[in-house]
Structure formats: C-alpha cells, structure tokens
Amino acid sequence: MSLRHALLGLLSERPASGYDLLKLFDTSLATVWPATQSQIYTELTKLADAGLITVAAEGPRGRKEYALTEQGMAELRHWLTETAPQRNTRSDILLRVFFLGVLTPGQARAYLTELVEMSAQGEESLRHLAESIDWDDDNLSTYGRIVLEYGLRFNAMRRDWAEWAAGQIT
C-alpha cells in the first residue's frame, strides 16, 4: 500500500497532474519505489474517490491537477509516524548467491565479479545524478540528498562485499 503514500508525499510538496507525477517517479523515486503510468493513474482516481486528494485545477488536454486535502496530509503523517516500516525486501541478487554451488567455482566467481562491476557502476551513476540535480532548499531536496547518500554507501558496501566473497571461493 505504499504507492498511495508515495503519491501523497509528492503532492505534499506541490500540486501535480498524473503526468507530472509519472515523471517525478522516474526522476526521483525510480530507485526506491518505481511505478508505472497505469498504476499511477488508477491510484490517483482511488485517492480522489477516498477524499485524500482533489482536482484543484484543470488544464489543456484534459489535464487534471491534483492537490492534497487535509485528510490526505493527515494520512501521510499517520503513515510516517504510526505505522512500522517492514524490513524484509526480496533480493534476486542474493537469492542467486545461495545457489552458486551448482556452478563451477569459476562461474560463481564471475557472477560475484559482475556484482562488483554493477555496484561500482551504480555508485558512479549516483554521483552523476547528484551533480546533475540542482538541489533546491525544499524538503524533497534535503531528504533526497540523504537518500542519495544511502545509495552511495549501499553500493560501496555491496562492492566491497562482492569483492570479499569472490575471494572466498577456492
């Protein structure tokens, strides 16, 4: 049920249309919470029906600009303060590691080396991202930077780990 909260969160900054939100997802939330166009539009309709957002303005081409209602803001705060985040996330990448034993040691090492590569690239592209963004002083920027720092540290950790793991295979 987090998509709805992601939408509420983005709308808490400023009103936006489905189209705007789709782009915000692709640019800022993509790595943390990807969402598709169809998903966003259907969820926006549900949120409006539930009274958590409203159509604040209409524009050309049927554009509907949504804004957060008081109720929506309350729900967002409730989610942030009263509900526990869940720790378990599925990881395709780690699942494979469990079963590397069915491969030859060389192949297993190759997989881990690929992960080193992937993590290094991830770090690299986050650095580029950090430079390309013109960080405003708004909330999304402040906390966006903190999330980005997480990404940097995460990739560095994974790179080191994969390097170590590759060395473990004899």
Next chain:
Amino acid sequence: MSLRHALLGLLSERPASGYDLLKLFDTSLATVWPATQSQIYTELTKLADAGLITVAAEGPRGRKEYALTEQGMAELRHWLTETAPQRNTRSDILLRVFFLGVLTPGQARAYLTELVEMSAQGEESLRHLAESIDWDDDNLSTYGRIVLEYGLRFNAMRRDWAEWAAGQIT
C-alpha cells in the same frame, strides 16, 4: 519469476517435499526470498507439470517428495548464468525518508533513530543465527555464510547511515 528458481535451487541440494521446502524457506531463505505455504504448493505443481521436477517418492499422509530433473537443473543453471539480476528493489524504509519533511525535525530524527535501532537489532539477530546454525560443508552452507556476511555488512552500513542522517537534521 524467482520463486520457481528458489525451489529449483533448494531441490538441487536434495529431494524434498512441499512441507520440507516450506521450512527451508522459513529458516534459510526467509530474509532474502520469503514465500508462503500456498505459494510453494501451487508452484511445485506447476514445476512438476512443466517437467522441471518430478515426484521421486511418496510417503505417509500423502507426502510427495520432489526431485530435480535434468531439465530443472538446466533451467537453474540457465537462470544463474544467462539472465541478469535486476537491481531495483522497492524500499518502504527509504521511501519514508523522502517525505520526512512533512514532520517536525524531532519526529524525523525519531524515525531515523528507530532505523538505527532496527539495524542494530538486525545485526544482532544475524549473529545469533550464525551461531545457532551448524554449518555443514555443503554448498548451501558455503554460500549461505556469504549471504549472511552480506546481511551483517548491510545492517552495519544502514546503522551508520541512519546515525549520520539523524545528525544532518537541524
């Protein structure tokens, strides 16, 4: 589509029933790829229909022990060597960080401190897990240890990051 590969992977070690697999999931794969009982049983039926596994033996109470077929092993190897793992995983925890700006600085700091706590506990319980397991010399153990090391490093990284992030909030 990774549940099927998780099942194939576990069956590559030794034959097992749905019931056995359910427990293996709960004990060894829970943090990386959780699965429910209903999911496991339905997927096993599909895998058997597809010829990737077969009922190798039947036991009391309708117990069906499944074993990997050659085809199943081929599919497992194919998955491990030829298909790219996908990097993006959704994170409830990080999504919240983006929107901490709607809370007071104190509340935001409280959330991050909670994450410090959660990560420290995660690390702790992984240490206990490591001690409680009697590590065999089989493949699952070798690579299981590597995955566990990942968990330790991950939690340590997240703890440090959350501590740092809490300090960023003025």
Next chain:
DNA sequence: GAAGTCATGTAACGGGTTACATGATTTG
C-alpha cells in the same frame, strides 16, 4: 484418545506489469 505435527490443496483479493487505445496541443 487428545494434542501436536505432518501434509496438501484451493479460493478470494490486492498490487504490479505489459499492452492497448485514444486524442489534444505544441513545436519546428
């Protein structure tokens, strides 16, 4: 013989992905 464990299966529902479908407005 009661309680616990072993053992399997199915149905309803919710969220996410892919694909289809349409059309208005702006820009070169």
Next chain:
DNA sequence: CAAATCATGTAACCCGTTACATGACTTC
C-alpha cells in the same frame, strides 16, 4: 502539416498474501 510531447484511461495477466478446508500420523 508532421512529429513530438502532453495527457488520460482500461483490460489482461502474473505474483503474492490471507484465509479456509481437510485429513493422516505420531507422541504423550
């Protein structure tokens, strides 16, 4: 006026979760 972009909506399908349902065997 053609191409690009803006803009929304819906349908089919897959995967995962929760809940329901049933019964055989073992242990105390």
